Amino acid sequence: MSRGDHDADRRRLLRAGAIAGVGAGIGAGAGVLGAGAVRTREDALGRTAAGSAADAEAAPTALIGEETIPFHGTHQAGIATPAPAHAVFLGLDLRPETDRDAVLRMLRVLTDDAARLTAGTAPLADTEPELAAAPARLTVTVGFGPGLLQRAGREAPAWLAPLPAFAIDALRPELGDGDLMLQVGAEDPLALAHAARMLLKGLRGAATVRWRQQGFRRAHGTVRPGTTMRNLFGQVDGTANPQPGTPAFDRAVWIPEGPFAGGTSLVLRRIRMDVDTWDELDRTGREEAMGRRLADGAPLTGGGEHDAPDFAARTENGFPVIAEFSHVRRARGVDAADGGQVIFRRAYNYDVAPDPGGAEISESGLIFASYQADPRAQFLPIQERLAELDLLNQWTTPIGSAVFAIPPGAAEGEMLGQSVLE
Ligand code: HEM
Incomplete structure (x- = not known):
């Protein structure tokens, strides 16, 4: 193709894009103006009627800030729902004086606050109600540690206990455990910060914050919806997950019976x-450590991201193409009796300040959130295998660990954890 042809092609593409963009703008604008509920929220956002119409005309797409994810349902939101760009995980300790009645009162307030916030409505005591008006797909997921169940006089599931220690661990107690866990997610960090603060305000008479971990993925709109996330090693991370909405996902994640039926566990x-020493490894070495390509996440045995790895394939010299020490081979447990060892990973990246005065320029990693019906049967054998052998261990260190029981979702008028605690 000549340079001229190329330029003409580009111009045509740009023109087509501009027309499609205008169409989308008008369509979205009409949608925004037509929806009464959305208009109410626009009023709360402080726009004038004239401003609102002008905004709607100029808006290329509907506002993500106005989108909501239903709070009520069989399962809590924030697990099978698409992972948003931002999340904060909060670990809390119950105050010594918080008894069973106080636990139930706390959970009623928490449920009510979470239901309101996720719908874009300010909770009763909100002194900054404008910040609640754009929830941006806010979700609140609540988990119980063994301490909460004990305080409420209920028996904890046998698996609800700290994981055994692994040789690879360098755990810091201030980054783990806790009686209560809140996972708050949103596409917008301001909506998230406000929601987290409001929830904590409602809890503070009964519990204190033990740890707070904030994580991120790509900002909404940066890559196409459905794109697997990348971690800070640059790897495509999450490919071999069970897909929400499939029987395989339901089997792996939701607890089938008992008081926690419809709930799950979070490790x-x-x-x-x-990242500083990972940088020093060449690309081939990095791909060998994982068993997948960095460019597109495809297995080293070829195909696309979602094609099955061929663990039996050998190089000309007789070595496995996907090395014995690679993370995917060890995590999948192809040589082990691994029936039922399926987990759902919904991780977030973190990147915080390194220790002052230290040699490192980065302190980053994964907030590795794994959901499964039974952590002992599903998560533990995988973690044991990885702790025993996984080349990735050279560059990764677990520094925080906690296990929580996630009660099922609440129906309207119900309290989170009702089936477990009442
Ligand atoms: C910082 C630590 C970790 C990093 C950077 C990491 C990264 C990855 C990447 C890039 C993949 C390949 C793509 C995919 O299927 O998602 C993967 C797969 C996987 N990882 Fe990890 N991972 C880490 C820790 C863990 C831990 C702690 C576990 C569980 C104990 C785990 C379990 C798995 C599983 C089950 C797979 C899928 C294997 C398969 O069936 O193909 N990972 N991980």
């Missing part, structure tokens, strides 16, 4: 990733 590991 939360804060895993430091040594």
Whole structure:
């Protein structure tokens, strides 16, 4: 193609894009103006009627800030729902004086606040109600540690206990455990900060914050919806997950019976990733450590991201193409009796200030959130295998660890955890 042809092509593409963009703008504008509920929220956002119409005309797409994810349902939101760009995980300790009645009161307030906030409505005591008006797909997911169940006089599931210690661990107690866990997610960090603060305000008579971990993925609109996330090693991370909405996902994640039926468990590991030394490894070495390509996440045995790895394939010299020490081979447990060892990973990246005065320029890694019906049967054998052998361990260190029982979702008028505590 000549340079001229190329330029003409580009101009045509740009023109087509501009026309499509205008169409989308008008369509979205009409949608925004037509929806009464949305208009109410626009009023809360402080726009004048004239400003609102002008905004709607100029808006290229509907506002993500106005989108909501239903709070009520069989399962809590924030697990099978698409992972938003931002999340904060909060670990809380119950105050010594918080008894069973106080736990129930706390959960009623928490449920009510979460239901309102996720719908874009300010909770009763909100002194900054404008910040609640754009929830940006806010979700609130609540988990119980063993301490909460004990305080409420209920028996904890046998698996609800700290994980055994692994040789690879360098756990910091201030980054783990807790009686209560809140996972708050949103596409907008301001909506998230406000929601987290409001929820904590409602809880503070009964509990204190033990740890707070904030994580991120790509900002909304940066890549196409459905794109697997990348972690700070640059890897495509989350490919071999069970897909929400499939029987395989339901089997792996939701607890089938008992007081927690419709709930799940969360294993939360804060895993430091040594990006400074990972940088020193060449691309081939990095891909061998994982068993997948960095460019597109495809297995080293070929195909696309979602094609199955061929663990039996050998190089000309007789070595496995996907190395014995690679993360995917060890995590999948192809040589082990691994029936039922399926987990759902919904991780977030973190990147915080390194220790002052230290040699490191980065302190980053994964807030590794793994959901499964039974952590002992599903998560633990995988973690044991990885702790025993996984080349990735050279650059990763678990520094925080916690296990929580996630009660099922609440129906309207119900309290979160009702089936477990009442
Ligand atoms: C910082 C630490 C970790 C990093 C950077 C990491 C990264 C990755 C990447 C890039 C993949 C390949 C793509 C995919 O299927 O998602 C993967 C797969 C996987 N990882 Fe990890 N991972 C880490 C820790 C863990 C831990 C702690 C576990 C569980 C104990 C785990 C379990 C798995 C599983 C089950 C797979 C899918 C294997 C398969 O069936 O193909 N990972 N991980």
